[in-house]
Amino acid sequence: MTNGDDVILRFRDVHKSFGTQKVLDGLSFEVKRGRTLAIMGPSGTGKSVVLRHAIGLMQPDSGTVEVEGRDVAKLRGKELAELRRRMGYLFQEGALINWLSVGENVCLPLRENTNLPDAEIRKRAEEKLALVRVENAWDKMPSQISGGMKKRVGLARALITDPEIILYDEPNAGLDPEISASINELIRELKVRLGVTAIVVEHRVNCIKTVADEVLFLEKGRPLVQLPPKEFFASRHPRLVQFLGTDPD
Amino acid sequence: MTAALRFLNDLAAGLGFQLELLAQVVVRLHHVPRRARWIADQLYQSTIQTMHVVLLVGFFIGMIVSLQTGIELARIGQQDQIGTIVAVSMTREMGPFITALILAAAAGSSMAAELGTMSVADELSALEVLSVDRVRFLVLPRLVALVLAAPVLTILCDTIGILGGGFVAQSQLNVSFELYLDSATESLRDLGTVFPLPKDVFGGLFKAGVFGAIVAVIGCSAGLNARGGALGVGRATRQAVLVSIIAIIIANYFMTWFMYQG
Numbered sequence: 001m002t003n004g005d006d007v008i009l010r011f012r013d014v015h016k017s018f019g020t021q022k023v024l025d026g027l028s029f030e031v032k033r034g035r036t037l038a039i040m041g042p043s044g045t046g047k048s049v050v051l052r053h054a055i056g057l058m059q060p061d062s063g064t065v066e067v068e069g070r071d072v073a074k075l076r077g078k079e080l081a082e083l084r085r086r087m088g089y090l091f092q093e094g095a096l097i098n099w100l101s102v103g104e105n106v107c108l109p110l111r112e113n114t115n116l117p118d119a120e121i122r123k124r125a126e127e128k129l130a131l132v133r134v135e136n137a138w139d140k141m142p143s144q145i146s147g148g149m150k151k152r153v154g155l156a157r158a159l160i161t162d163p164e165i166i167l168y169d170e171p172n173a174g175l176d177p178e179i180s181a182s183i184n185e186l187i188r189e190l191k192v193r194l195g196v197t198a199i200v201v202e203h204r205v206n207c208i209k210t211v212a213d214e215v216l217f218l219e220k221g222r223p224l225v226q227l228p229p230k231e232f233f234a235s236r237h238p239r240l241v242q243f244l245g246t247d248p249d
Numbered sequence: 250m251t252a253a254l255r256f257l258n259d260l261a262a263g264l265g266f267q268l269e270l271l272a273q274v275v276v277r278l279h280h281v282p283r284r285a286r287w288i289a290d291q292l293y294q295s296t297i298q299t300m301h302v303v304l305l306v307g308f309f310i311g312m313i314v315s316l317q318t319g320i321e322l323a324r325i326g327q328q329d330q331i332g333t334i335v336a337v338s339m340t341r342e343m344g345p346f347i348t349a350l351i352l353a354a355a356a357g358s359s360m361a362a363e364l365g366t367m368s369v370a371d372e373l374s375a376l377e378v379l380s381v382d383r384v385r386f387l388v389l390p391r392l393v394a395l396v397l398a399a400p401v402l403t404i405l406c407d408t409i410g411i412l413g414g415g416f417v418a419q420s421q422l423n424v425s426f427e428l429y430l431d432s433a434t435e436s437l438r439d440l441g442t443v444f445p446l447p448k449d450v451f452g453g454l455f456k457a458g459v460f461g462a463i464v465a466v467i468g469c470s471a472g473l474n475a476r477g478g479a480l481g482v483g484r485a486t487r488q489a490v491l492v493s494i495i496a497i498i499i500a501n502y503f504m505t506w507f508m509y510q511g
Contacts (some may be wrong), residue, residue: 049259055378057374057377074470083376084378089378091374093370093371095370095375096372096375097367098366098367098372098374099363108379108381112380112381112382113379113381115381142510153373193330
């Protein structure tokens, strides 16, 4: 058992269905502060749904999702906004607002939710863009930058409020191996430099080996195993052998 | 029976969402000064980019009204009244109505498509995660812009329609342009009790503002609720135009009844 004080995010017996399709079926797990949990599993097992529950974009049919001991589904208005300000979310395609420039996208959360002067907001945004190694793109539109760059900008936007928890939804999806490696390195660096807690939904072995402290394998909405990466990849569990045997990495 | 109940349920839910959206915009109106840039962008899109259509359609509508009524009036020797009929028809009814239909087809569909694309591309979820108020950020500028754009375009439509009617009156009905304009302006002299504007012009502009709000609310709500990729965006766009046209016609009847009854 883990020490309760260390646990920053906890799922307790979470069930979720869409119509007749059961997506999460009694999911329970926890993430300790400063650690990175990778969630792996076949397509359609509810990996992204887990992230959406963690940040309150979806509510469980039953069970609870707690962040720092608070039930996310019960938070409303300012409380939920406050919690979300302490969390970052990297969407699969970056989800940049397509009619705002790169700079405006990164500044958006601070412009909309704070009274900071414009110069200060710009300074912070430039720092975050430098952190994710996107320079000289301030005035570019999302349609003018590559997929990898969109993810970096999306990450800079997620980092602008200095979150304590970051949720990554398939950060390597659609990227070539070289850019994937740089994104993985960036995720690892953020953990080391900023000490953020993270959940990474991913199926690429290279990514998980680079960033994860623990790997949770989801099967039909239930946790099959939760192990450190070394043990996870050495496991002889027949389902893991079958799944990892088909991995392109 | 079940299908009918589901239809009524969807209709009530849609109407409820649209009214809630409108109320949410109203309570955020004090944010208008901070949204000036985006309101100006939306105004440009909905005014400048549709103006040529409004002018062309307005001109032909004026000519059609003039021709249709002129032929009948000529039979009883009353063709000098064409100016009155065209001016009253354009300002009370045709100007705001035609403008609203053009806005529904051009601006309302564009709003549904823009917001629908944002919805299916996770951009709306991103706004939610970033605690950005999407009503303040997306709906307010669009609604304010259309409420302002619709009366401006209606004035243009009214003016060009009356001129088009005059062109037909002179060229085909042997009514001099001066006589036509005199009768048109005479018919619009009746000032309203609330605002010192010709009653018919003000009534038409009021209607136009309401139509602008209807088009924006329906377009935005269709876009915000779009689901299911490109197909969902297409469905939202189609729904925005159809529902807007129906709502405009129903609202038009009740406003006409309220303003001109008795």
